[in-house]
Amino acid sequence: MIALRLFNLFFITSTLEDECEEDRGMKTYDISLYQRGDLLVVSRTLFKHFGIYLGEGRVAHFIPDILPVFTKEKSIVAKMVTNKRLIFGVLAKAASVRVDSLADFAYGAQMQVNSTDSIVSVQPLSGEEVAQRAEKLIGSFSYSLLWHNCEHYVMYCRYGVAFSFQTFQFCKTVRTVLFSRKMAFLSAIIGVFIILYLGAMTPFTTLPIVIIPFTIWMAS
Known part of the structure; x- marks a missing residue:
């Protein structure tokens, strides 16, 4: 009510x-x-x-x-x-x-x-x-x-x-921003910082940190 x-x-x-x-x-x-x-x-x-x-x-x-x-x-x-x-x-x-x-x-x-x-x-x-x-x-x-x-x-x-042309343009813009070489470098730097901050390198931390920048780099 x-x-x-x-x-x-x-x-x-x-x-x-x-x-x-x-x-x-x-x-x-x-x-x-x-x-x-x-x-x-x-x-x-x-x-x-x-x-x-x-x-x-x-x-x-x-x-x-x-x-x-x-x-x-x-x-x-x-x-x-x-x-x-x-x-x-x-x-x-x-x-x-x-x-x-x-x-x-x-x-x-x-x-x-x-x-x-x-x-x-x-x-x-x-x-x-x-x-x-x-x-x-x-x-x-x-x-x-x-x-x-x-x-x-x-x-x-x-x-x-x-x-939808609006959807196409939006997705194109997102791709340009996210899947760029600058973003690949930035994600790699953030990954290194996370490893240093945690003070440990394990498969659970290393794999995402390597795969994410690599994927962005290849898609750029």
């Missing part, structure tokens, strides 16, 4: 922060600029968010949301997903493909339309087929920031291939 009250206080009670976030959804968009099956992209928090335009000002998108974990009240869940709900949804790996208004999806940001068409080698499907794919997937799914996110969803709907 106490946990439920705290949840209501934190997520449902109207606060100045929530009101400011919801005001972003009041920005108007000209729906005549979009066609059924268009792939829409907006910048949100630390990443880009993707959706499929269904027509009549509606957008299907796969978005993390913690709220459905605690309540099934449709009138509450249907409200625009704020950054607070989104972040906790990412942490809980809870998400759903849902249909929102164009304004709620965009969250006050500028939208790009079919911007991936120029960088994907696969020809996009017809607009109607894209929209039908998006609609068939409406519902709750597990979420992974790297391996099952909103970009995977729209790429599958529009091109038939679940892929």
Whole structure:
């Protein structure tokens, strides 16, 4: 009971922060600029968010949301997903493909339309087929920031291939940072320091200290 009250206080009670976030959804968009099956992209928090335009000002998108974990009240869940709900949804790996208004999806940001068409080698499907794919997937799914996110969803709907350029770029950056020659030298120095600090060389200490720098060196 106490946990439920705290949840209501934190997520449902109207606060100045929530009101400011919801005001972003009041920005108007000209729906005549979009066609059924268009792939829409907006910048949100630390990443880009993707959706499929269904027509009549509606957008299907796969978005993390913690709220459905605690309540099934449709009138509450249907409200625009704020950054607070989104972040906790990412942490809980809870998400759903849902249909929102164009304004709620965009969250006050500028939208790009079919911007991936120029960088994907696969020809996009017809607009109607894209929209039908998006609609068939409406519902709750597990979420992974790297391996099952909103970009995977729209790429599958529009091109038939679940892929994320954001994930690829992130993994590339991590590889550049972690699997570099500098990191190999640094791990070797740390290993030597650990041996000197422990004052003993055993297979349990020596093997990791040798293998880790060697692996990083070979991968660099």
